[in-house]
Amino acid sequence: MPDLSLRNIDQISNDIRGEEISFSHLLDDLIDHVCCDVEYEMQSGLDFQDAYRRVKQKMGSGRRIREIQEETLYSVDSKYRKMKNTMKISGIAGTLIFGCAALFKIQHWPGAGILLTLGAMLLAFIFMPSTMDVLWKETHNRKKLFLFISGFLAGFLFIAGTLFKIQHWPAAGSILTLSVITTVFLFLPSLLSNRLSDTENSRKRPVYIFGTAGAIFYVLGMLFKIQHWPASALLMILGLIILGFIVLPWYTRICWKEDTNVSSAFIFIVVGWLLIIVPGALINLSLQSMYDNGYYPHLRQQQALFETRQASHKALLNSYQDSLCFQKMQQADSRTAEVIVLIDDIGKQMIEESEGEPGKPAVNPAAMVKTGEGYKIVYTSLSRPFHIQPARDFLVLESPSRQKLNASMNSYINYLSAVLPPSDFEKLKSLLEPSLYLPVKQPDELKITLMSSLHSLEILKNNLLVAESKVLENIKINGNI
Numbered sequence: 130m131p132d133l134s135l136r137n138i139d140q141i142s143n144d145i146r147g148e149e150i151s152f153s154h155l156l157d158d159l160i161d162h163v164c165c166d167v168e169y170e171m172q173s174g175l176d177f178q179d180a181y182r183r184v185k186q187k188m189g190s191g192r193r194i195r196e197i198q199e200e201t202l203y204s205v206d207s208k209y210r211k212m213k214n215t216m217k218i219s220g221i222a223g224t225l226i227f228g229c230a231a232l233f234k235i236q237h238w239p240g241a242g243i244l245l246t247l248g249a250m251l252l253a254f255i256f257m258p259s260t261m262d263v264l265w266k267e268t269h270n271r272k273k274l275f276l277f278i279s280g281f282l283a284g285f286l287f288i289a290g291t292l293f294k295i296q297h298w299p300a301a302g303s304i305l306t307l308s309v310i311t312t313v314f315l316f317l318p319s320l321l322s323n324r325l326s327d328t329e330n331s332r333k334r335p336v337y338i339f340g341t342a343g344a345i346f347y348v349l350g351m352l353f354k355i356q357h358w359p360a361s362a363l364l365m366i367l368g369l370i371i372l373g374f375i376v377l378p379w380y381t382r383i384c385w386k387e388d389t390n391v392s393s394a395f396i397f398i399v400v401g402w403l404l405i406i407v408p409g410a411l412i413n414l415s416l417q418s419m420y421d422n423g424y425y426p427h428l429r430q431q432q433a434l435f436e437t438r439q440a441s442h443k444a445l446l447n448s449y450q451d452s453l454c455f456q457k458m459q460q461a462d463s464r465t466a467e468v469i470v471l472i473d474d475i476g477k478q479m480i481e482e483s484e485g486e487p488g489k490p491a492v493n494p495a496a497m498v499k500t501g502e503g504y505k506i507v508y509t510s511l512s513r514p515f516h517i518q519p520a521r522d523f524l525v526l527e528s529p530s531r532q533k534l535n536a537s538m539n540s541y542i543n544y545l546s547a548v549l550p551p552s553d554f555e556k557l558k559s560l561l562e563p564s565l566y567l568p569v570k571q572p573d574e575l576k577i578t579l580m581s582s583l584h585s586l587e588i589l590k591n592n593l594l595v596a597e598s599k600v601l602e603n604i605k606i607n608g609n610i
Contacts, residue, residue: 133177141164166187170184212259219251220252226244229248242296246296261281276323279316282315287308317344336376343370343371350367351365428587439594445458454605465594468537468538472586473504473590478519480493480497493512517578519582520578524568524582541593545596549599
């Protein structure tokens with residue numbers, strides 16, 4: 130039987146040690162077993178390199194060696210066995226519960242919140258720690274300790290942030306932001322460093338670098354999209370282009386040349402890519418649909434309703450110019466117009482603040498079009514429609530603009546009480562209460578966006594015209610009220 134040289138034995142020993150075999154007795158047995166297999170293959174006339182390559186192919190490269198260690202640890206280490214069983218059970222149970230909770234949430238069935246919380250707690254507090262313990266037990270590689278810790282933190286924060294976001298609990302955005310920061314600046318760089326140190330896959334190193342860059346752009350884009358920050362679409366598109374049109378074809382070409390059969394790793398790469406692009410596309414379509422089919426049409430409808438009512442009042446006033454009650458009608462119209470001008474001015478200031486920088490409001494001509502009646506808002510041209518700072522600065526109870534609006538509305542309500550019958554006044558009074566439409570919380574707790582604020586102001590303006598219509602009707606009927 131051909132004998133291996135010391136150099137050959139050293140190469141086999143280094144390769145097996147590189148597979149992170151932490152069980153000392155198993156390491157020696159595996160080295161001895163592989164050396165015997167290589168010597169057996171060399172009997173057919175193969176040189177060492179060809180014989181060693183054939184043995185590695187039969188063993189399935191390093192994965193089978195790690196599986197042998199896992200099976201050995203599972204047999205001899207009761208603590209490892211319990212922890213691995215805990216990991217499997219909690220992982221399956223947590224995923225199933227979380228999936229059922231998502232179904233319950235979509236269908237608006239009772240118990241969704243409880244299931245979400247239970248599933249998230251199982252995954253975050255049992256599955257994640259037990260997985261980290263199992264990985265450490267299997268490798269004992271201090272170089273990977275930072276990778277394990279950063280992965281644990283990123284996963285834990287992501288699960289918690291997702292739970293908080295779905296349940297609409299406070300600090301959800303902050304937790305998700307921390308999760309993304311941990312993923313982008315700690316976990317992904319650590320994972321890339323680990324992949325680059327793999328000497329057997331030197332041809333894949335550029336793919337790993339591009340893949341990490343694409344993942345970073347995509348994850349940041351998802352965060353920006355969820356938080357309604359600018360440049361989210363640019364980041365997501367850039368990440369998808371890198372992953373879909375550079376990394377996936379490149380990785381496929383390498384696997385096509387190196388692997389004689391389709392490997393499980395390649396299948397997982399393809400499935401993982403689908404798991405990225407499909408939810409990403411659905412989220413974008415869902416959010417875009419929400420914007421197009423939610424905010425914008427509703428605001429335009431309120432705007433059109435306001436213009437129609439205003440034109441109707443003008444036509445009525447013109448038809449009564451020679452009437453004795455015209456002066457009273459004109460007074461009612463003027464009182465209403467004063468409040469509407471104030472509301473328009475507040476909306477204009479909010480838009481200018483959202484278009485500019487802190488302390489430096491800016492005018493966007495495309496969003497604020499000047500007409501004969503004043504300014505008309507083009508909502509689809511707003512560059513930051515979901516900015517939350519304008520509502521905090523102009524609509525909270527303590528703000529000067531809100532106090533001025535409250536005073537103006539109270540004066541208008543007092544005017545209505547003097548010109549309308551009590552029964553009509555009581556019906557209209559509830560429509561004109563600013564607290565029904567505008568925030569009453571403290572600024573730090575306020576999460577109302579610019580679009581929602583403008584929508585509330587538009588409704589308040591239309592309700593003012595409803596009240597004016599009632600006043601004008603009473604003036605026509607009674608003449609001298």
